[in-house]
Amino acid sequence: MSTSNIPKIDTASRKDGQRKTKVLIVDDEPAIREVLEMILQEWGYDVRLASDGVEAKDLVESYDPEIVISDVVMPQLSGLDLLRCLKAGNSHRPVILVTAHASIDLAVESMKQGAQDFITKPMDYPKLRAILKAAESDIEMRQTSRKLTSQLERGSGFGEFVGSSKVMHEVYDLIQSLSTTDASAIVTGESGTGKELAARTLHRLSKRAAGPFIAVNAAAIPETLIESEVFGHEKGAFTGAVGTRPGCFELANGGTLFLDEIGEMPMPLQPKLLRVLEDGKVRRLGGKQEFEFDVRVIAATNQDPRAAIRDGKLREDLYYRLTVFTVHLPPLRDRKEDIPLLAQHFIGEFNKKHNVNVEALRDEALEMLMTYSWPGNVREFRNVLERALILARGEWIETSHLPPYLRNPSAESSTKIVLPLGITAAEAERELILKTLENTGHNKAEAARQLGLDVKTIRNKLKTYKIEE
Numbered sequence: 001m002s003t004s005n006i007p008k009i010d011t012a013s014r015k016d017g018q019r020k021t022k023v024l025i026v027d028d029e030p031a032i033r034e035v036l037e038m039i040l041q042e043w044g045y046d047v048r049l050a051s052d053g054v055e056a057k058d059l060v061e062s063y064d065p066e067i068v069i070s071d072v073v074m075p076q077l078s079g080l081d082l083l084r085c086l087k088a089g090n091s092h093r094p095v096i097l098v099t100a101h102a103s104i105d106l107a108v109e110s111m112k113q114g115a116q117d118f119i120t121k122p123m124d125y126p127k128l129r130a131i132l133k134a135a136e137s138d139i140e141m142r143q144t145s146r147k148l149t150s151q152l153e154r155g156s157g158f159g160e161f162v163g164s165s166k167v168m169h170e171v172y173d174l175i176q177s178l179s180t181t182d183a184s185a186i187v188t189g190e191s192g193t194g195k196e197l198a199a200r201t202l203h204r205l206s207k208r209a210a211g212p213f214i215a216v217n218a219a220a221i222p223e224t225l226i227e228s229e230v231f232g233h234e235k236g237a238f239t240g241a242v243g244t245r246p247g248c249f250e251l252a253n254g255g256t257l258f259l260d261e262i263g264e265m266p267m268p269l270q271p272k273l274l275r276v277l278e279d280g281k282v283r284r285l286g287g288k289q290e291f292e293f294d295v296r297v298i299a300a301t302n303q304d305p306r307a308a309i310r311d312g313k314l315r316e317d318l319y320y321r322l323t324v325f326t327v328h329l330p331p332l333r334d335r336k337e338d339i340p341l342l343a344q345h346f347i348g349e350f351n352k353k354h355n356v357n358v359e360a361l362r363d364e365a366l367e368m369l370m371t372y373s374w375p376g377n378v379r380e381f382r383n384v385l386e387r388a389l390i391l392a393r394g395e396w397i398e399t400s401h402l403p404p405y406l407r408n409p410s411a412e413s414s415t416k417i418v419l420p421l422g423i424t425a426a427e428a429e430r431e432l433i434l435k436t437l438e439n440t441g442h443n444k445a446e447a448a449r450q451l452g453l454d455v456k457t458i459r460n461k462l463k464t465y466k467i468e469e
């Protein structure tokens, strides 16, 4: 057979100078081995041949192929036995099985034993080419994920912060230099950008590290309780104050007090808080004694503090008292170069938590994470990865494991509808229902929830508006 008979399929596969992928071909029939050798060489692979499973095992040792293509029925060691042996060694080396005696059982068994893929004779060359490409892409992705993991192990962040973008390095530098001072600071940034993490990191690096870190979230505490949370109270100070309770300044004494969502602190409380900060002394509600504290205060807000002042939600004097320094955490969409590293970090975290073994994201899935705008920042990113890891089951996170709103690139624009004036209310309702259904992947229950209707009503409306289910 001359090489001119070889099917020409995308032969210019390798760039000049690029190392060739090493492939071992195992088959007991010389003619088949040689044809495959020619074809693979033509495709740009470095090829070695073995005539049976035993010889193949030796060559695996000496040649160390990246991919193995093996016949199934061979004297001595069968393809399946060889597969088992190879998986016991370098379990990640892709093995492609080839057989003339295809059966479902054999195909199932070979995949169960960890074969990359299974192909029948007579050989479908374009299919073989595609399988080889997929194997090479797995190898490449595995290498990338190893690189990222070792980068993470060497430490490519700051404390628990992961990310090596320039903007994050500026944040790390600022936290580092603030850690040597005792000045109060305000941490700003959108929701989920790591404001609390920044405050904790700053505390841990400071001379107060051995002291307590107390977080008070003004947005999470009912307004009636917040004053007692902040200042503490004595027994009987108000209805329901059955015992005494130290306030957060007492609890944080010797350490750091994190005042989260400072813009949500009730206005009447803000001058009192400022007074306490100025005096360095606090008195419990209903108490007589003053408690002198030694606390570093770090505040946080996900609003623009100046806008909060303008809107009358934050007192200017309190703001200036708190904000000797501002640490601003950039949104994730402004530091997308950190996404691969963050993904690998969370894959490691959730592999442990859920006792699974996900290797990495497929290129297309990573691409999807890179394109999305992440309004919920690292928290949203982390949740998306946890969900994907649970759904993945295998080694790779595919696009199908990502939530639909990431999968649909037009999702953001499809969350709005434009209605021309002049249409009837019924027409507008029809449009709204259609769009909501589209956006929920035609999940009627979810669409009903979003529209505040019950599913039965939705069904009736679909009928009325002649929308096909």
Ligand SMILES: Nc1ncnc2c1ncn2[C@@H]1O[C@H](COP(=O)(O)OP(=O)(O)OP(=O)(O)O)[C@@H](O)[C@H]1O
Pocket (backbone or CB within 6 Å): 160, 161, 162, 163, 189, 190, 191, 192, 193, 194, 195, 196, 197, 198, 302, 378, 379, 382
């Ligand atoms: N750079 C980062 N590297 C690793 N994990 C991060 C990073 N930034 C944030 N996280 C993680 O993301 C989650 C959200 O962070 P955090 O609670 O600090 O955000 P936040 O800005 O306080 O959010 P919110 O405004 O909603 O209170 C946490 O689990 C945190 O550990």
Ligand SMILES: [Mg+2]
Pocket (backbone or CB within 6 Å): 195, 196, 260
């Ligand atoms: Mg927070």
